[in-house]
Structure formats: C-alpha cells, structure tokens
Amino acid sequence: MGRAIVITSGKGGVGKTTITANLGASLAKLKKKVVLVDMDIGLRNLDVVMGLENKIVYNIIDVAESRCKIVQALVRDKHLNNSLFLLPASQIHTKDDIDIDKICEIIRAIKGSFDYVLVDSPAGIEHGFDSAITSADEALVVVTPDVSSIRDADRVIGLLENRGIDGTSLIINRHNPALVKRKKILDAESIVDVLGIDLIGIIPEDPQVMEFTNKGEILVLHKNNPTAKAFQNTAKRIEGEDISFLDLKKKKSFFNLFKKK
Amino acid sequence: MEKPALFRGTGEGITMVLNPNAQFHEILEFLKGILEERKTFFSGGAVTVDPNGVPLGESEINLVKELFQNFGVEFKLKGGIELHKKEELEAVPENKEAVVIQQTLRSGQCVNSQGNVVILGDVNEGAEINTTKNVYIFGIIRGIVNAGDHIVSLGFQPLRMTINGIQFDEKFVEKTYRKPRIAQVVNGKIVIKILGEKKSLRRK
Numbered sequence: 447m448g449r450a451i452v453i454t455s456g457k458g459g460v461g462k463t464t465i466t467a468n469l470g471a472s473l474a475k476l477k478k479k480v481v482l483v484d485m486d487i488g489l490r491n492l493d494v495v496m497g498l499e500n501k502i503v504y505n506i507i508d509v510a511e512s513r514c515k516i517v518q519a520l521v522r523d524k525h526l527n528n529s530l531f532l533l534p535a536s537q538i539h540t541k542d543d544i545d546i547d548k549i550c551e552i553i554r555a556i557k558g559s560f561d562y563v564l565v566d567s568p569a570g571i572e573h574g575f576d577s578a579i580t581s582a583d584e585a586l587v588v589v590t591p592d593v594s595s596i597r598d599a600d601r602v603i604g605l606l607e608n609r610g611i612d613g614t615s616l617i618i619n620r621h622n623p624a625l626v627k628r629k630k631i632l633d634a635e636s637i638v639d640v641l642g643i644d645l646i647g648i649i650p651e652d653p654q655v656m657e658f659t660n661k662g663e664i665l666v667l668h669k670n671n672p673t674a675k676a677f678q679n680t681a682k683r684i685e686g687e688d689i690s691f692l693d694l695k696k697k698k699s700f701f702n703l704f705k706k707k
Numbered sequence: 708m709e710k711p712a713l714f715r716g717t718g719e720g721i722t723m724v725l726n727p728n729a730q731f732h733e734i735l736e737f738l739k740g741i742l743e744e745r746k747t748f749f750s751g752g753a754v755t756v757d758p759n760g761v762p763l764g765e766s767e768i769n770l771v772k773e774l775f776q777n778f779g780v781e782f783k784l785k786g787g788i789e790l791h792k793k794e795e796l797e798a799v800p801e802n803k804e805a806v807v808i809q810q811t812l813r814s815g816q817c818v819n820s821q822g823n824v825v826i827l828g829d830v831n832e833g834a835e836i837n838t839t840k841n842v843y844i845f846g847i848i849r850g851i852v853n854a855g856d857h858i859v860s861l862g863f864q865p866l867r868m869t870i871n872g873i874q875f876d877e878k879f880v881e882k883t884y885r886k887p888r889i890a891q892v893v894n895g896k897i898v899i900k901i902l903g904e905k906k907s908l909r910r911k
Contacts, residue, residue: 451908584908603905615908639885644907686910 448479448557451564451684452582456598458569460590461619464655465677466566467495469586471664472681474529478561481520483533483553485578486568487544490535497524497662498532507536510548516555525667531560541574546581553581571605579606584613587643590620591631600641615646617680622651634691647680648691649673711737720753722785727760731767731832732849732866735774742778753781762791762815766835766851770867793817793835811846812836824854832866847883858890863899870897 453466463486470482484492487507493499504519516533523530533556536543556563567578579585585606589599599616606614618634625631638645652673658665666674679689711729715722725734742749756763756771763771768782768790775782794816796808805823812818812826814833824838829846836842839855847862853869862883868875870890875897889902 586908607905613906613908642886642901642903643905644909646908683909 448560449562449584450553450557450582451562451584451586452567452578453564453586453588454567454575454579454602455569455588455595456571456575456602457590457595460588460595461649461655462569462588463491463495463566464659465586465588465617465619465649466492466564467664468666468674468677469681469684470562470564471523471526471530471666472677473562473564473684474523474526475666475678476681476685477529479529479559480562480564481531481533481556481560483556483563483565484535485549485565485574485581487535487574488537488540489568490537492532492566493521493534494662495659496532496664498534499662502534505534505536506549506552507539507543509533509552510545516552523664525664541568541572541577544573544577546577549577550581571601575602579609579611583611585611586615586617586646587641588617588619589637589641591618591622591626591633591637593632596632596637596640603641603643615644615684616641617647617649618645619649620651621648645691646683647676649676649680712741714741720755721749722755722757724757725759725761729761731761732864734761735770735866738771738774742774742780746778750779753783755783755785757785758788762833763788764791764793764815764833764835766867767791767833791815793833795819805843812850814850830865856891859887859902860890861885861887863888863890868897873897 453462455462466482470480474480482492483506484490493502498521501521504514506519508514509516509519519533521532521534523532553563553565565578565582568574587599587603589595603614616638618637621634622631626633634645634648650672654669655665655673666677682689711726711734713724715724754775768784772782796816796818803822805825806818806820807825807827808818809827811828812830812834814831817835817837818824820838822838823840824836824842826844826846830836830844830848830850830852832849834850836852841856842852842854842858844860846860848860848865848868850865851867852858852865855871858868858870864881865875868890870892873892873895875890887902888899890897890899
C-alpha cells in the first residue's frame, strides 16, 4: 500500500507545484513508483512544469464522472516513463465541480498500485484545498521565509489537525542564506519555532527553477546543483533516512562555541 | 573547603561534613562519585552526616539514605540536628480544580495539594510539590516534584521527580526549553515530550 501525501501551503505561489514535481521525480529516482495528482482544478500547472501539456487526453474529473478509467488518464513522464506518472487536473471545470468522495476513491485506488501518490493542493483553504487534504493520509506544508506565508501555513496546520492526517512535516522553500545573514528574511530556526512541526526540507532560492518550468523540464532530472541535492535529501528523509541540514549545521561552528546564546 | 563534602575519621567512625556553599545536587553527585570509587571501603560500614548548615529536610535526608543504601552503607545523622521543615504555602485556590502559586517556589517552601498545582515561576532547589494530580510550571524544576499523571515545565533539572511513584532517572541536564514539555509515564518510564507533538512525515 502506497503513501498518499498532500503538498499544501495556504499561500499561493510558494512552490507547491514545483516541489511536487521535483520531489516526485526524486522519489522516482530512488526506485519508487510515483503518481503526481494535480488538484488545482481549473488552474492546472503540474502538467506545464512536467512538460506534458500535449500528452493529456483525460483528467481526474473525467475519471470522477466515469468517462474513463484511472489508467487511461495517467500520463507517463517524458524521462522516467516507468516510475513517474501524472494524473492531470481539468482546465475547463472549477473547484465547485469536485466530488470529494469520488476523489478519495480514486486516490485510494491509485495507492494500491504505487509507492507514492503526491497530491498537489491548490492555494487557499476552500473546497479545492479541502478535497486535496481529505484524500491524503500525510501532509507536507510548504512555506517561504516571509511572514504572510508563515501565517497562512500556521492556519493550514491548524486545519490539518483533526482531519485524520497521520504525519505532517515542513518544507522551507526559496531559502536565501545571504538574506538571512543580513536579517532581511527569517531563518529556518525561527520559522520552525513558530510553526512547531518537523522540518523535512530546505530548498534554496534558485533562478534556474523558473527556467526549467518554462522549458517544461523537471530540474532534478537534469541538474545536480544544491537545489537538486536539497530535493534529493528531502526525498530521502521522507523515506526515513536521517540527513542533517547544511544550514543548521553551520551554527555549530567552532567560533560559535564561544558565543553566549 | 571547595569540595561539596569532606570526610573525617573520628573515634566514632567516619563523618561526612557538608559544604554549605554547595548546591544539594552537587553534594549528591559528589557523594555518588566517592561511593563508586571506594565501594569496598565504605560497603558494610556506617557514615555519619553533619549538615554543617546545609538545610536538610526529610526528603533530602531520604535521598541521601537511598544513595547510601545502594552501596550498602548505613546512614547516621549527626546528633542534635533539627530536620529542616519546609514552609507550607497557603496556596490560593482559584477553584476546586487547581492551586495557583503566583511566584517562584523558593527553597524551603512546599505545596501539598489534593488538586492540580500551577506555579507561575520556577521550583527552586529545596522546594517541594506533592500532589496526586498534575503539576504545571511556568519555569524550571530544580527541586522535588511528585505528581500523579503528568508534569508540564520549561526545564527538568529536578532533585527528584516522580509520577505515580515512578522515578525520573535521567542524568542531570542543564537544558531549558522555550516551549513547554510534558513528562509522562510511557511503558513504565518517565518520558519528556513536546506538548502537542505532531507526528512527522518521516518513515519510521
């Protein structure tokens, strides 16, 4: 039985879709069978990030309304075509057209044949978000180092409670050590202090992310830079490996031993 | 004398004189070290303890007695010493459910309650709380706390801590937390966790 994990944030534009694609690809590279589910009905983006727009025939609403079987709607990734799949969202419907029970059934069915089902949640806390988190068993909350994103994440974490979510962890996206040093943005420790959940990934700010989205290619499948390594480490931690964070390790330098906290 | 305690041989046997400038937990650690080092020398014998100004209450005496017992040493208290009695605080009950002490519990003070106990401060070394219910401390535990089900605090450095009779047996750790931790009995042992800890995504 696979794991169904929703990637959510509350705030829009923090990197849920990019993280879903790159995390999914990283897990597939670890020899797992992964399906990425786009739950941003009406504003689909996961297909664009994966460069699969032209390969879509059916979408999740078609499956929910019994116009096709699940397997007919699944699109193979361009490169990892045996281990990474996309279940696209509909671009012509809206979130009001979502039948939560049907979606849950679909996710449950997919779990039976895959190791990981990553559900890309839409922004907001309305019906679309609701259906995304109801279908999943575990949650990844994505945050950027700014107060609005953190406040939204805090709200979302509160909403995740009492929803049968079996595990919740945090990913800090667009981390920028230079800005942290100049006290322009929050450091990882402060963010974790406020949100109080397990930190599982720190993804650095990287202008190449947008370039790859525009090319329709998933970054981790083409690069081995710090960003790619951060995604790989996050995937390994999800799998249970204990990898320490580079950022937090820096604090324990020799010089810091003499500093009083 | 800089050591927490000094040993003297007299006509009556061995006397241990305590250093009034040492903290009680330091005295206990020191004693434990000496007894471990000279196990064969002390075992089977008796040691007389001279408090020398260190306020020893019944609970503190019991801690020393227990330590001695573990090494087969008989405990004797120097003659003519009055046991230090802790001042029982007249707690202001907010309601029947809890007793709230609106300050740090100082050395020599104690709270004996039938209900929950809330301390708006620390529990200093030499202070004591006894209840069958629970204890909530807006600070650090350095003294003695005996509770029924759980203890919430910002730091656990107790002289002695028990929950429902089970003793907290972790080594002295100078750690304090920014957010409260809860001490509870799990599988017969006292375990300290973050309050309201959420399970992570990491595969176990």
